[in-house]
Amino acid sequence: MPMNAPSDPSPRRASPRGFAIPQPLIRWVGLLFIPWLSALAASGSSPGPTPADPPWLSPAAILATPDGRTLYVACATGHKVLAYDPATRQVTRTLTTVAPPTGLALSPDGHRLYVTCASPASEVTVYDVPAGTVAFRIAAGHTAMSPVPTPDGKSLFVCNRFNNDVSLIDLRSHKEIRRIPVLREPVAAAITPDGRHLLVANLLHAGRADADVVAASVTVIDAATGAVIKQLALPSGSGALQDIRISPDGRHAVVSHILARFYLPTTQLERGWMNTNAETIIDLQDLSVLNTVLLDDVDSGASNPWGIAWSPDGRTQVVTHAGTHEISIIDFPALLAKLAKLPVTPQPGRDSDTTAASRVRADVPNDLAFLRDVRRRVKLPDADHGPRMVAFAGNQIITANYFSDSLTVIGLSNSYPYSTSLPLGPAPIPTPARKGEAYFNDATICFQTWQSCATCHPGDARVDALNWDLLNDGIGNPKNNKNLLLAHRTPPAMSLGIRDTAEVAVRAGIRHSLFTVQPEEVATSIDEYLKSLQPVPSPYLKNGKISPAAKRGKRIFDDPRVACASCHPQGLFTDLSPHDVGTRGKFDAPTDRFDTPTLIEVWRTAPYLHDGSAASMREVFSGHNPSDRHGQTSHLSKSELDDLVAYVLSL
Ligand code: HEC
Ligand code: HEC
CATH class of the missing domain: 1.10.760.10 (Cytochrome c-like domain)
Known part of the structure; x- marks a missing residue:
């Protein structure tokens, strides 16, 4: 299968798990380390890494200039963006960032580089590319990701992951002009080439978990007005959406995700019994889901689909598999043709495609052989671990490998793909936590x-x-x-x-x-x-402080008559004990008592209760506490309940 190109001068050796062993360090110190250091020294006056920062880079986003000569690589834990020349295999410039960089975009004229730097009060740093300096900085929301300039270059959209909204930024005034609410944890966005529609991938679904259909969605926004036009729900079980990209001809979008079979008891894994790995194709002409294809093979999952990229001619679409250190290279027109051949309802007498199990369109999301003849599944070199985002540079595919601080170049020029590993810096020895x-x-x-x-x-x-x-x-x-x-x-x-x-x-x-x-x-x-792991500060905090409503809610929470703090005491907000708080459902045994959960970071873990039956924090106390066994809440007024909810969501 995949090979290292014979000409590769410095493939990094790795242990079987993909962690580089330091032994070949000396060899490539001469090749890469010195330019990397000198680039760092020349990186200007912006705040650099602190001694507390880990020594690894964790490349989380990648972008290629249209001529393919420069790659920008956002290094999340390294707090820097590297400009990398794939021809000379050298870092040509290092831009240090104020917070972990999560996303990259170039302005249509290529003069500006937008970098989302994620924190509770994120910043979009805008670099002047020719000058190599910071042009300006724009405030965005909580954990900004995936900057998307409009094709006219006048505005920029940014996903605010933990605000569950998208910022629309005016690039002339450098100001955010509005917030557009989406569903939950927007992590990636893409705009159609005509600038009309912005598509936003929501990481998770936002409803209760005990419903028949439980699925995350893609939000479609009218880019001119900022209005949400549609929520495109993916098939039930869809979640962990990681990337969304639009074909160069503007006709299709592809979004990567997990397709969970959560309704089955977890007795086995065979044939994708628990989780399958998928991409969904969206038809942009009528803004509808065309179909969902599985990226797995019958006896081998293609886990954790992540980044998506298209070749400039739109014929090849790739998706990384962050869990199996592979990519899928898909012949997109052939995939579309294969999908188009399938009827909506069974048609006896009609020739069927014997290379797939699917007989009708609705079969496809369950068909582990559908991609058989239209994609190549390529394993990355052993040294390369955790490919997340991916880009095309000319006709080469470049993955950014989160856990090995490396890029992989996969060439498509021959009929057979080859791959080469390119380390981005010295290979630090991972701590046990990083290995974990x-x-x-x-x-x-x-x-x-x-x-x-x-x-x-x-x-x-x-x-x-x-x-x-x-x-x-x-x-x-x-x-x-x-x-x-x-x-x-x-x-x-x-x-x-x-x-x-x-x-x-x-x-x-x-x-x-x-x-x-x-x-x-x-x-x-x-x-x-x-x-x-460290808790992420709640998006309900204002400048790191709880709001006046949450302050009032704290008094209610601590009130002995309401009794929240008796089971959720300050500190970890759990008494580490089981209780019957009247939340048993139809699947639970009459004797079941539930362990009191911590309330720290509960703002991000909806739906609530052991059976996920409360879609929102308010529902925990409005519909699910009829007998006042889960704290005394029935006497609280609507505004007192709002305050209590505001407090709990601030923890
Ligand atoms: C199929 C989905 C699934 C996979 C895969 C999975 N988990 Fe979980 N995990 C769950 C669910 C669901 C719960 C909560 C179950 C419950 O409350 O009874 C859970 C609970 C846990 C808990 C207990 C948390 C607590 O505070 O009570 C730990 C620890 C955990 N998982 C670790 C892991 C690790 C480590 C792996 C990989 C080796 C893993 N899980 C893989 C679904 C999964
Ligand atoms: C008698 C002990 C007890 C009291 C009093 C109590 N809780 Fe709980 N709390 C629990 C238990 C046990 C659960 C888990 C119930 C379940 O999973 O069905 C829970 C669950 C929760 C959850 C859901 C967390 C999640 O991750 O799903 C929230 C939020 C919560 N409690 C807040 C409060 C508030 C606010 C009050 C006061 C109005 C309160 N609790 C009073 C024991 C208690």
Whole structure:
């Protein structure tokens, strides 16, 4: 299958897990390290990395100039954007950033580089490309991502992930002119070439989890007016949308995502029983979902689809597999033709395509062989680990590999693709926590590579907002997913406290969710990773402080008559004990009592309660607490309830 190009002077060797071993460092110190250092020295006066910053770069976004001669690589933990010359394999310039850079875009004339720098009060840094200086800085919302300039160059859209909205920025006044609400955690956006429509990928669905149809959506916005025209729901089970890109001819958009089979008991992984990996094609002529195709093969998952890119001629569409360290190279016209051949309803007597199991269009999202003859699935070199975003530079595909601080160049010039690994800097020795993060995101440790821990716990080990019928507490009683942020500090684990500690739950996850046996080092590294997670400040805070409404809500929360603090005391906001708070549902046993969850970061983990039956924080107390067993709330007025909700959402 894929090969390193024979001419590659410096392929980085790696351990089987893809972590570079320091031994070849000396060799490539001469090749790359020195230009990299000198570029750093020349990087100007913007604030540089602090000693607390980790030594690795974590490339999270990549962009190629139209001539393919320069690549910009946003290095999230490295707090820098590298300009990289693929011809000489050298970093030609280093731009340090004020916060982790999450997204990159060039102005239509190529003179400005927009970099979203994510923090609770994000900044879009605008670089003057010819001068190599910061032209101006624009304030955006919480965790800005995916900057998208309009084709006329006059405005810029930016996703504010944790505000659940999109900023429209006027590039003449450098000011945000409006906020456009979307659904939940917008992480990627793309604009049609005619500038009419902005499509926004919402990471997660925003409803309750115990419904029949549970799916994340793509929001379509009229770019001129800022009005939301449509929410395009993907098939039920869709979530963890990571990227959306529009074909050069403006006719189609493709969005990468997980397609979870959350309604089945989690007894096996075979044939994508639990999670499949997919992309959905959107027809931009009528703004509708054309179909969803699975990227997996029958006996091998293509886990964690992430970045998407198109060749300039629109014939080749690629998608990375961050969990299996691969890319899929898709013949897009052939895929469209194959989809077009399928009828909507069965047509007896009509010739059917024997290369696929699908007989009608609706079969396609369940067909693990549909892409068989229209895509090549290419494994990256062993050194390259965690490809996320991807770009075309001329006719070469370049992936940015999050965990190996490297790029992969995949050439398409021959009939057979070749790939080469290009390290971006010295290979730092990973700490156990960093190794754990890589394992957590790695589907190659899973049976048939169907899923990683991150498949169900996306967004840095948080939630997929789905209910899963894990077997640890018996069958037939699905539970809403849990944030792993404080799992190690809030024993026991799982809603029913079925695992004494998070350590036990991690090992059970490896065995019963990934269906594998791994060395203890894998589990201890994942423990270290999960313990290292830090809460993200709530978007309901104003300048880091709780609002006046939340202050009033705190008094209600602490009031002994309301009693929240008796079970959710200050600190971790849990008494670490099980209670019956009247939330049992039809699938629960009469004796079930639920472990009191922490309320820290609860603003980002909807839907709520062990069965995900409360879509919003308000519902926890308005529909789900009829007998006042979950705190005394029935006497609270509407505005007191608003205040209480405002407080809890600020934690
Ligand atoms: C199929 C989806 C799925 C996969 C894959 C998965 N988890 Fe989970 N995980 C869940 C759900 C659902 C829960 C909550 C279950 C409950 O409350 O009973 C959970 C709970 C946990 C908890 C307990 C959190 C707490 O505070 O109670 C830990 C720890 C955990 N998972 C770790 C992992 C690790 C590590 C992996 C990978 C080895 C993993 N999970 C893979 C769905 C998944
Ligand atoms: C008797 C103990 C107890 C009291 C009192 C109590 N809680 Fe809870 N709380 C729990 C338990 C147990 C759960 C889990 C219930 C479930 O999963 O079905 C929970 C769940 C929650 C959740 C959902 C969290 C999630 O991640 O799904 C929120 C929010 C919450 N409580 C806030 C409050 C507030 C606000 C009050 C006061 C009005 C309060 N609780 C009073 C024990 C308590």
